[in-house]
Amino acid sequence: MNAVIFAVAVMLVLSLLRVNVVFALLIGAISGGLVGGLSLTNTITTFTEGLGGGASIALSYALLGGFAVAISKTGIPELLVASILKMIKKDGDTEKTGLAKTLIILALLLMAVFSQNLIPIHIAFIPLLVPPIIHVMNLLRLDRRLIASVLTFGLTAPYILLPYGFGFIFHEIVAIQMEAAGLAIDMKDIPFAMLIPTAGLVIGLLIAIFISYRKPREYTQDIKIEETALTNVNKKLIFFTVLSLIAALVVQIQTESMIMGALAGILTLYVTGALKWKEADILLTDGMRLMAFIGFVMITANGFASVIQATGDIELLVASSSSLLEGNKALAAMLMLLIGLLITMGIGSSFATIPIIAAIFVPLAIEFEFSTLAIISLIGTAGALGDAGSPASDSTLGPTAGLNVDGQHNHIWDTCVPTFIHYNIPLLVFGWIAVMVL
Template structure:
């Protein structure tokens, strides 16, 4: 069996048995490297060299966590909770309580989608929005697996379909790598080709929210902080400064495309306005970094894991093995290439990083099999997107977990990874395959 498949299966298997995902990634990487013919020294060297690729992301998330905790000192989270409680209390009754659930999930969905395109802050909004409303979600009996499904949908579907924000980056990478591999395409063709695969994500979202996780689930009302819970007040002045810091963060992040500079600008505004007192600043920023440290370490390990797979040469070998099995059968070729894409992205944890790897091999193979340009776009785009939802190492799953587990009642693997894998990857394969066959 190919070393890539074994490495990913080891990583996923250990994660499912509740072995910490960082440990699972390291063990999976070592196994993949050794089975791919690399020595232990070469495997460790490749893993270590790959860590540097995640350093920027790790620092970005650490500063965003600090900004989120600092923002909480302004009373903005309390204002959000008060507004949400008014909605809940105003509803009353089981039917109206159900409407309140749907309303809150819809608001979370909108904000998640906007975070990819309209205001491209990615997962930075999650530690600001989600922890303060956990108690409201608990009162409503909302199953957090449904919230995780909503968040992951919002973090993936918009960039797959829409050519704006992170979607513009995704579409640009897709176009340039397909061109480098011998197929020139128009950017305007990508949304049309990816429309049906995205529809599969919509179906998965509907099933998750209205069928699988529609029933109430009981959680304990716990304080998010380890310290005794403090009553925080807010005023028009404090809320104004909170919103100002958010605006400044976006104003810096969007033109510079740097989450580090954006988060730093927001923290500076909180310092200047007195929202964070100097004597408590070290404690505040450290707490924020602790909150996002989980994501940072997983992203570092995922980059090391991916580098080992790349240097082993087993990714290309896997695709070559699959191409030797399919002959001239287009339907089988499309299905197998989608499944291979799922395994590759599950290991790497990023659809953006997967495109260059698979486009170089899939595009020539698609040309040889006679796939149209639109079918090839759907093939490469869907194969890259597969696994982003449902990968233990993807920020599309790590972000929701960071917010929903603020009180320690949401497991990353069983409450985020498994639900999103089942509800998004299965329909994405099905709808992506149909799109390839239609085009």
């Protein structure tokens, strides 16, 4: 049996059985190495040598995690919550429900988008921002499936398209892994290649807002959560926090390193006093712990990719697939996208999926004579597919954590299923279109 197929199958089965993703990748790599003819010693050595490829990404995540928690303690989330509540109250306690709903949806959408690129705090804002407005959403009879869809869109679309913050990390992974698989690319081409797939996500969002969940929904238990006030927000502290965000963005753009960008943001918080020295160690450690799991998955995924490349079975898989599909580019593109969907749904991380699929898909796509832009779109889309909808993804776990504070929002049926339908299906269709036309 082909070692690549066997390794991926083992990893997928173990992941779907809820085995820890790191262990699933490790066991899959060892199994694939042995099936591919490598000795146990060679397999372990190859796996270990491949771990270094994910080190910079893991450090980027760790520093961003620390930066995110530090920002969350400065008062910006409280300020945003209070501002939303203040605007809603101007409407006479839900008399103008349409405007109030629009304000909530727009505010949460913007915050989710900013959390990936402009204010790179990932899902850390959700438990701070969403629970205080649950009571208001209940009064407005706002369907929480809609809010889950809005938040998941904001947590996925920006990093797929924009090369800033977490988007820079995603694009960097795509570029590095494609080069490792034999195709060097310019990172500046990635946003253009991902434009059509991202348009599919936008359409999914519009369908969720204006068709699927526009009707009111009743929630029987109305647990009023204490609202956040503006009295404790220090305007000077907010100014320094915004300054740190600007510093992080500017340094990242200038150095093309998310590590240096996050470091610049943290140092700015230190120097200005927005981050107290006596609290800094605890906050940064908590933040790094928040992102540590994703970092370990990324490191392990690189070891996994290294092993399957060492078996030499990638070339055999490419040759046999090319022969089986008989040059049918349309079928090949759809098959690779579906494989990407299955892998990401299983491990819950689009970032960790790229190293796994790039080693297989790049040679296969070259064999089918896809253009460079088409291959970029194929790898990026195949990696992103499944992030929305996976029960193990931060993009679904985060929204559920905020919306289920009163026990009335089911993770699978109210977050995973709606986001899978509205985002994975359009992304699959538009991703396929992008691969075929670019």
